[in-house]
Amino acid sequence: xxxxxxxxxxxxxxxxxxxxxxxxxxxxxxxxxxxxxxxxxxxxxxxxxxxxxxxxxxxxxxxxxxxxxxxxxxxxxxxxxxxxxxxxxxxxxxxxxxxxxxxxxxxxxxxxxxxxxxxxxxxxxxxxxxxxxxxxxxxxxxxxxxxxxxxxxxxxxxxxxxxxxxxxxxxxxxxxxxxxxxxxxxxxxxxxxxxxxxxxxxxxxxxxxxxxxxxxxxxxxxxxxxxxxxxxxxxxxxxxxxxxxxxxxxxxxxxxxxx
Numbered sequence: 587x588x589x590x591x592x593x594x595x596x597x598x599x600x601x602x603x604x605x606x607x608x609x610x611x612x613x614x615x616x617x618x619x620x621x622x623x624x625x626x627x628x629x630x631x632x633x634x635x636x637x638x639x640x641x642x643x644x645x646x647x648x649x650x651x652x653x654x655x656x657x658x659x660x661x662x663x664x665x666x667x668x669x670x671x672x673x674x675x676x677x678x679x680x681x682x683x684x685x686x687x688x689x690x691x692x693x694x695x696x697x698x699x700x701x702x703x704x705x706x707x708x709x710x711x712x713x714x715x716x717x718x719x720x721x722x723x724x725x726x727x728x729x730x731x732x733x734x735x736x737x738x739x740x741x742x743x744x745x746x747x748x749x750x751x752x753x754x755x756x757x758x759x760x761x762x763x764x765x766x767x768x769x770x771x772x773x774x775x776x777x778x779x780x781x782x783x784x785x786x787x788x789x790x791x792x793x794x795x796x797x798x799x800x801x802x803x804x805x806x807x808x809x810x811x812x813x814x815x816x817x818x819x820x821x822x823x824x825x826x827x828x829x830x831x832x833x834x835x836x837x838x839x840x841x842x843x844x845x
Contacts, residue, residue, distance in 0.1 A: 639670040654707030669695040748834040752780040793827040
C-alpha cells in the first residue's frame with residue numbers, strides 16, 4: 587500500500603497487483619484490472635471494464651476506459667484492453683468498445699503514445715507503434731505493428747493502416763494505408779515508402795528495394811488495382827517481407843487504399 591498515494595480513490599473491487607504505483611488524486615473504478623509493475627501518475631482516471639497489463643507507464647491526466655462517444659452505446663459492459671510495456675502520456679483518452687463493433691478497444695505492447703492522443707471505440711492498435719502528439723483515431727480503426735503516426739494525424743472511421751506505415755504531420759487519413767507506405771496531406775495521398783523506419787528495424791537494402799518496387803507497382807505502373815494486387819501476392823509467396831501485404835489485403839476496409 588505504500589506505492590499508492592493516500593489521496594488516490596480506488597474502488598475496493600478493482601484488482602491491482604501489489605507492485606502497481608498510483609499517484610495523487612488518481613481515480614480507479616471497480617472494474618479495472620492492472621498488472622504488475624504498472625505506474626499511474628497523478629490525476630489519472632481509469633474507469634469502465636479496463637484491463638491493463640504489466641510494466642505500463644501512464645502519465646498524469648490520462649483518461650482510460652471511459653464510455654464510448656457513440657450514441658448507440660446503452661451502458662453495455664464493453665472493454666478496453668491494454669497490453670504490456672506501453673507509455674501513455676498526458677491527456678490521452680482511450681474509450682471502451684461497443685456491442686455494434688468488436689466489443690472492445692485493444693492496444694498491444696510497447697507502444698509510445700504521446701500527449702493528447704485519442705483512441706475511439708473498437709479501435710485495434712498493434713505493438714511497437716509511435717503516436718505523436720494529438721494523433722486521433724475515429725471508431726473501428728485498425729493500426730498495425732511498428733506504425734508511426736505524425737503529430738495531429740486524423741484517421742477516419744473503419745480505416746486500416748498496415749505494418750511499418752507512417753503518416754506525416756497533420757495527415758488526414760480517409761482510406762487505408764498499405765504496409766510500409768507513407769501518407770501525407772490534408773486528404774492523405776501516397777508519399778513513398780517508410781525506408782528509414784525499415785532500416786531502423788533491421789530490414790536489408792534488398793528488402794527495402796523489394797518494397798519500393800511494390801510501391802511502384804501500385805502507383806507508378808498504371809496497372810488496374812486488382813492486377814497490381816495479384817502481382818504483389820504472387821511475389822509475397824517467396825519474399826517474406828511482402829507477406830504482410832497478404833494479411834493487409836485480407837483485412838483491409840471497404841474504403842480502398844490511398845491513391
